[in-house]
Amino acid sequence: DGGITQSPKYLFRKEGQNVTLSCEQNLNHDAMYWYRQDPGQGLRLIYYSQIVNDFQKGDIAEGYSVSREKKESFPLTVTSAQKNPTAFYLCAIKAGGPGELFFGEGSRLTVL
Amino acid sequence: AQSVAQPEDQVNVAEGNPLTVKCTYSVSGNPYLFWYVQYPNRGLQFLLKYITGDNLVKGSYGFEAEFNKSQTSFHLKKPSALVSDSALYFCAVSRLSGTASKLTFGTGTRLQVTL
Numbered sequence: 001d002g003g004i005t006q007s008p009k010y011l012f013r014k015e016g017q018n019v020t021l022s023c024e025q026n027l028n029h030d031a032m033y034w035y036r037q038d039p040g041q042g043l044r045l046i047y048y049s050q051i052v053n054d055f056q057k058g059d060i061a062e063g064y065s066v067s068r069e070k071k072e073s074f075p076l077t078v079t080s081a082q083k084n085p086t087a088f089y090l091c092a093i094k095a096g097g098p099g100e101l102f103f104g105e106g107s108r109l110t111v112l
Numbered sequence: 113a114q115s116v117a118q119p120e121d122q123v124n125v126a127e128g129n130p131l132t133v134k135c136t137y138s139v140s141g142n143p144y145l146f147w148y149v150q151y152p153n154r155g156l157q158f159l160l161k162y163i164t165g166d167n168l169v170k171g172s173y174g175f176e177a178e179f180n181k182s183q184t185s186f187h188l189k190k191p192s193a194l195v196s197d198s199a200l201y202f203c204a205v206s207r208l209s210g211t212a213s214k215l216t217f218g219t220g221t222r223l224q225v226t227l
Binding site: 097108 | 153155156161
């Protein structure tokens with residue numbers, strides 16, 4: 001069954017801890033994206049990668065890091081430097097024409 | 113810089129009535145415009161897009177959108193709403209040049225369809 005798998009679906013973290021969110025795809029697409037969603041603010045781009053071993057900062061990259069060692073995987077680390085990490089995180093791939101993104105089910109991170 | 117405005121936080125409509133969800137955009141040059149839908153605790157799903165051509169674009173689930181360049185708008189419409197259309201709708205814009213899939217999203221409009 002092809003698609004995007006994000007894990008974990010829910011995650012709780014104490015302040016000061018780093019946490020890594022997983023995003024795996026088996027659709028063989030090159031471009032992958034991480035967005036953050038907050039109530040009333042829509043989606044904001046954190047990082048994106050257009051090819052293996054390459055990634056670019058989005059609009060709100062501070063406090064986050066990513067890697068793209070394999071085509072199918074694009075993990076996001078939320079570091080302790082991120083001031084307000086509680087949010088819903090969405091991973092996406094570019095599927096189809098320009099702007100046609102296919103999203104995973106999301107990971108909800110809560111910092112206690 | 114590019115931006116999108118969705119002026120209504122929520123739109124309420126009775127089932128069977130037409131619906132409109134508003135979106136205006138700002139971008140230098142010609143835009144790519146998109147609508148996505150999100151159901152609770154789920155990812156977003158692509159509905160439709162405008163790149164060039166006819167100003168009226170048809171998409172999934174009976175939705176359509178009208179591109180109006182003079183008013184810089186891209187309103188989402190459906191002739192007859194269903195209760196199952198209730199969800200959060202996002203408008204997005206991207207420039208034609210550069211990284212076409214680097215989207216800027218609006219803040220979202222919650223559509224509530226009642227019996």
